Amino acid sequence: MTGAARVLDRPVARIAPWRRRGLRRAVTFYLLISPWLIGFVLLAAIPLVMAFLMSLSNYDGLNLEYVQFVGLENYVRAFTDPDAQHALGRTLLLMAVVVPLSLTLQLALALMVNQPIRFTSLFRTIFYLPYVIPVVAAAWVWKIFVDPTGGLLNALLGVAGAQVNVRWLVEYPTVVLALLTIWGAAGGGMVVFLAGLQGIPAEYREAAMIDGANRLQVTRHITLPLLSPVIFFNLVTGIIATLQILVQPMLLAPGILGLSPGTVPPRDNYLYAVHAYLEIFVKQLFGYGSALLWLLFAVVLGLTLVLFKTSRRWVFYGIEP
Amino acid sequence: MTTWTTRRQLLKGAGVLAAAAAAAPILAACQQTPTTPKGGSGKVVVMTDPNEFNDNDRKTLEDATKLKIEIVASDLTRLYAMYAAGNPPDVFRVQAAGVPQYISRKMIKNLQPYFANSKLLKPDDLAPSNNFYKWDGKVVGKGDLYGMVKDWSPDYTLFAYTKAFDDAGVKVPSDSTPLTYDELRALANKVNRKTAGKRVYWGFVHSNNDQWIDRTAMNMLAEKGQTLYAADFSKLNISGNPEALKVIRFLYDLAADGVQQTPTDPSPNWMGADFNNGQVAMLQYGYWFSAMAESDLTKGKTVFLPAPTWSGVRRDPTMTATGWVVSAQTKDPDAAWAVFEQYMGGKPALDRAQSGWGVPGLKSLYKEMPQQSAFQKQVQKVLQGELSNADFVLQFNPYLSEQAFSTSWVKNLEPALKGSITFDKFVQNVETEVNAAIVDGKRIVGN
Numbered sequence: 001m002t003g004a005a006r007v008l009d010r011p012v013a014r015i016a017p018w019r020r021r022g023l024r025r026a027v028t029f030y031l032l033i034s035p036w037l038i039g040f041v042l043l044a045a046i047p048l049v050m051a052f053l054m055s056l057s058n059y060d061g062l063n064l065e066y067v068q069f070v071g072l073e074n075y076v077r078a079f080t081d082p083d084a085q086h087a088l089g090r091t092l093l094l095m096a097v098v099v100p101l102s103l104t105l106q107l108a109l110a111l112m113v114n115q116p117i118r119f120t121s122l123f124r125t126i127f128y129l130p131y132v133i134p135v136v137a138a139a140w141v142w143k144i145f146v147d148p149t150g151g152l153l154n155a156l157l158g159v160a161g162a163q164v165n166v167r168w169l170v171e172y173p174t175v176v177l178a179l180l181t182i183w184g185a186a187g188g189g190m191v192v193f194l195a196g197l198q199g200i201p202a203e204y205r206e207a208a209m210i211d212g213a214n215r216l217q218v219t220r221h222i223t224l225p226l227l228s229p230v231i232f233f234n235l236v237t238g239i240i241a242t243l244q245i246l247v248q249p250m251l252l253a254p255g256i257l258g259l260s261p262g263t264v265p266p267r268d269n270y271l272y273a274v275h276a277y278l279e280i281f282v283k284q285l286f287g288y289g290s291a292l293l294w295l296l297f298a299v300v301l302g303l304t305l306v307l308f309k310t311s312r313r314w315v316f317y318g319i320e321p
Numbered sequence: 322m323t324t325w326t327t328r329r330q331l332l333k334g335a336g337v338l339a340a341a342a343a344a345a346p347i348l349a350a351c352q353q354t355p356t357t358p359k360g361g362s363g364k365v366v367v368m369t370d371p372n373e374f375n376d377n378d379r380k381t382l383e384d385a386t387k388l389k390i391e392i393v394a395s396d397l398t399r400l401y402a403m404y405a406a407g408n409p410p411d412v413f414r415v416q417a418a419g420v421p422q423y424i425s426r427k428m429i430k431n432l433q434p435y436f437a438n439s440k441l442l443k444p445d446d447l448a449p450s451n452n453f454y455k456w457d458g459k460v461v462g463k464g465d466l467y468g469m470v471k472d473w474s475p476d477y478t479l480f481a482y483t484k485a486f487d488d489a490g491v492k493v494p495s496d497s498t499p500l501t502y503d504e505l506r507a508l509a510n511k512v513n514r515k516t517a518g519k520r521v522y523w524g525f526v527h528s529n530n531d532q533w534i535d536r537t538a539m540n541m542l543a544e545k546g547q548t549l550y551a552a553d554f555s556k557l558n559i560s561g562n563p564e565a566l567k568v569i570r571f572l573y574d575l576a577a578d579g580v581q582q583t584p585t586d587p588s589p590n591w592m593g594a595d596f597n598n599g600q601v602a603m604l605q606y607g608y609w610f611s612a613m614a615e616s617d618l619t620k621g622k623t624v625f626l627p628a629p630t631w632s633g634v635r636r637d638p639t640m641t642a643t644g645w646v647v648s649a650q651t652k653d654p655d656a657a658w659a660v661f662e663q664y665m666g667g668k669p670a671l672d673r674a675q676s677g678w679g680v681p682g683l684k685s686l687y688k689e690m691p692q693q694s695a696f697q698k699q700v701q702k703v704l705q706g707e708l709s710n711a712d713f714v715l716q717f718n719p720y721l722s723e724q725a726f727s728t729s730w731v732k733n734l735e736p737a738l739k740g741s742i743t744f745d746k747f748v749q750n751v752e753t754e755v756n757a758a759i760v761d762g763k764r765i766v767g768n
Contacts, residue, residue, distance in 0.1 A: 058761075058764065058765060060426075060765045061401040061402075061404065061405050062401060062404050062405075062426050062428055063404070063426045063427065063428060064407070065427065066426070066765050066766060143589050144589055147589045148518070148519065148520075149519045149520045163517055163518065165517070165518030165519065167585075167586070169587065170584075170585050170586070170587070254530075254582070254583075254584050254587030254588075255530065255532075255587065256590065256591045260397070260398075261397055261398070261722075261723075261724050261728075262532050262724050262727065262728070264584075264728050264731040264732050266584060266735055267732070267735055267736055270732070278728060281397065281398050281401065282722055282724045282725055282728045283722065283725060283758050283761060284401075284722050284761075284762075284765075285761060286401075286405075
């Protein structure tokens with residue numbers, strides 16, 4: 001009691017209560033985010049700066065004794081590297097295919113498991129399962145699934161007709177990669193969409209139905225517009241994730257080495273991150289590889305900014321508190 | 322003045338953070354710095370394959386050296402990261418292809434003074450494969466010793482699955498007369514089999530598929546006194562060397578025949594497993610594979626054959642020479658050497674010799690190789706013949722990483738086999754890419 005009185009006597013105690021609350025809230029906020037913030041600075045921000053410095057050098061990853069500053073040479077090289085251009089083209093193509101299909105599937109699954117039907121939880125678990133399977137295991141399963149000799153896919157297709165001997169990973173490697181990517185990401189996106197769907201007040205839909213709207217019209221004119229911020233979020237993160245794909249094409253490549261410098265994916269699955277990885281760990285061009293990745297970052301940032309610009313036209317934040 | 326974060330702001334913020342973090346993981350991967358406390362602390366960090374170095378080996382070495390040993394699993398990307406952090410392992414596992422490069426870049430320690438004073442590892446007792454750990458700045462096989470093989474094999478030998486030959490009505494090749502590569506190709510085409518489009522037998526699968534294709538080409542060329550690279554390693558020369566072009570054409574045609582695993586006709590498994598599953602008629606692997614060649618399916622139906630020749634000259638060196646080196650940056654070289662010496666010449670070396678998983682790195686241990694079963698005896702008979710033709714080295718390029726050639730080969734082989742590019746364009750692409758990598762490598766070491 002005495003102590004409290006002494007504290008109250010100090011000038012600082014005359015700070016308005018709302019300001020004290022604000023300070024406390026700020027301190028709490030920064031304390032709560034500090035684990036992530038510290039991790040981001042130490043494990044991402046500082047390495048990012050180091051990687052940028054590396055991109056201006058001829059560093060080979062092995063011996064600092066031979067490091068030389070090469071200016072923008074690595075960046076110039078990237079623009080004349082036919083493999084980098086090929087890889088970027090394949091990556092953008094994969095993104096253009098995978099992102100819309102992924103979003104559509106994720107939304108469809110979310111709409112399905114949002115219905116008041118029996119065994120909803122079971123379906124949600126089943127659909128979510130691929131998302132938690134390690135990518136190495138998933139790729140291995142797919143590799144066996146599409147194997148021309150003993151694979152299930154050809155066997156299933158064979159049931160419907162004549163003998164099927166499609167060499168999926170040779171003739172359609174990008175199709176397999178796209179399917180693996182879409183399948184693996186479906187559960188995660190579904191959960192985000194589901195959360196968004198459950199945040200839409202039921203009154204809106206009910207009011208529309210009382211006014212005579214059918215299910216399709218409710219989805220088209222009520223659900224989707226109110227869900228657009230979530231669609232936007234999944235779109236941005238989906239694009240970023242697709243542009244960074246590295247492990248899946250390496251794991252689907254011929255051989256059993258997986259993500260190691262000896263692996264070379266088929267030309268159709270030779271993506272940008274794969275090219276950067278091989279430049280770094282096969283040719284030991286750490287400087288050039290870093291420049292490639294910084295250019296990828298620029299592409300990602302550019303696409304994200306364009307999306308943010310266009311989002312004003314189609315993202316509807318109608319039910320903010 | 323309370324401010325609430327709106328959903329719009331939250332989503333925008335999340336999007337921005339996601340974008341900012343997007344490139345972070347892959348960029349940051351270049352900066353990962355595993356910690357390996359060491360240096361005069363009585364502890365030696367060894368980067369090796371845990372499948373080759375079990376806990377018993379560690380305890381044996383710890384007892385023999387009175388040092389604590391920390392094992393880090395072999396991983397090339399991790400090794401680079403540890404070097405980048407200035408904290409490499411004291412001792413690490415390498416293959417011969419990387420040795421000239423590591424020496425050129427002053428990454429590994431000259432062990433000649435240690436060998437000169439060793440009671441366990443005497444120069445006269447070293448198997449010829451240890452010459453892969455010598456590099457005088459110009460030639461592999463000359464100069465001081467920088468490491469040693471843990472074990473090795475003459476690697477161009479063949480394992481034949483006799484049932485595949487029986488099914489094709491073809492006689493199994495003799496285990497005393499080596500095939501020529503042309504005969505090998507003809508045989509591979511005869512025993513190769515697909516039924517209704519599904520693979521029954523691969524005719525011939527060469528060592529690690531295309532991963533070591535340059536090593537195969539180098540050995541074939543060496544029979545004619547030729548090399549894949551210019552004498553000063555400044556250039557890959559295929560199109561300007563008719564003999565090199567012939568070898569590359571042969572290897573390309575073998576791939577185009579459809580008798581082996583290629584980027585356009587891959588196997589989901591490792592080729593060794595395919596052999597065990599009775600799906601490979603002829604597999605080019607060294608003696609080490611004899612330890613596992615006989616599965617339930619292939620037992621009694623496997624024959625070990627001598628290495629084929631390109632022009633009648635017998636040459637069967639190792640193409641891997643897998644072994645250990647000591648980092649030039651180790652803070653306690655004596656401790657690192659103590660572990661190295663015991664592993665190469667102490668009880669672990671004896672155990673390895675008796676296991677049959679490779680020819681010992683010391684000639685005095687040759688007699689320890691197993692020869693109990695009929696198959697082991699047949700293997701030993703062929704092996705003894707091969708050992709007399711194994712005292713050769715391959716001239717690996719000091720400016721190239723181990724996979725630079727094979728990566729370019731595989732990358733261009735796929736479009737070539739699919740008909741997107743011609744053979745000439747294939748050769749041109751490989752030459753251009755490898756030569757560009759050589760220029761980069763030379764520039765890094767200041768040549």
